[in-house]
Amino acid sequence: MTTSPYRVALGDAFEGLHPRLKAYFDAIPEGGHGFGRGVFDAVGTPRRWLWPALWLLARAHVVFPVWEHGVPFTVSNLPDTTAAGAPSVRAVRVFRFVAGRRAMVDEIAVDGHTIVDTLGRPARVTARFDAAVVDGGLVLTSTAVAFLVGRARIPLPRPIAPRVVLSERYDDxxxxxxxxITLDLPVVGRLYEYAGTFRYGIEQGERTA
Structure with missing residues (x-):
């Protein structure tokens, strides 16, 4: 793999990232993987009436019906390519909740200058994002969200589609x-969120845990 979906999507703006974020979002060398460990200050939503819907997505490793603080987590990034040959990254985030470990899985790819994130195992949700560099950090803002049911892709109309915003920055x-990451729905408000800090590096070989 010679490039990354983020470098393709950002183009020349990629050089505006903080040096440590360049290492995170750039191509992972062949035979290696990225690994990070940290703590989320908060994960989930305190609005328990949303939990039944989140439980369905939790079965596919997308989001989880929780509201917890101080959640240890790890992230593993593996380089890959899509069926069309575009660069992609497979990511696994393992959350250590009070009730046990849960894994969120997704694949980040690129379509032109748009980041495409497909979440779940099996895939259940896909989202398209505009990417921008802001003060040395990366901000992704969703422009479209769709559910995947078998081979069918069911796009959500913009007025009812959640707005997903991801922010990554380096704190010197x-x-x-x-x-x-925040997920907000028009009128309803905040659906889900998580935020925290971690340290990350490139390691050789495969990680098994």
Whole structure:
């Protein structure tokens, strides 16, 4: 793999990322993987009436019906390519909740200058994102969300589609990467979120845990 979906999507703007974020979002060398470990300050939603819907997506390793603080987690990134030959990254985030470990899985690819994230095992949700570099950090803002049912792709109309915003920046004061994701729905408000810090590096070989 000679490039990454983020470098393709951002183009020249990629050079505006903080040096430590360049290492995170750039291509992973062949035979290696990225691995990070940290703590999320908060994960999930306190709005328990949403939990039944989240439980369905939890079975596919997308989101989880929880509201917990101080959640240890790891992230593993593996380089890959799509069926069309475009660069992609397979990511696994393991959350260590009070009730046990749960894994969120997704594949990040690129379509032109758009980031495409497909979530779940099996795949259940796909989202398209505009990518921008802001003050040395990366901000992804969703432009479309669709559910995947078998081979069918069911797009959500924009007025009822959740707005997903991912922010990644490097905090030099604590020498760690800060990440936050929010999902908001028009009128309803915040559906889901997580935010925290972690340290990350490139390792050789395959990680088994």
């Amino acid at each position: 004061d604590v020498d760690a990467q800060r990440v936050s």
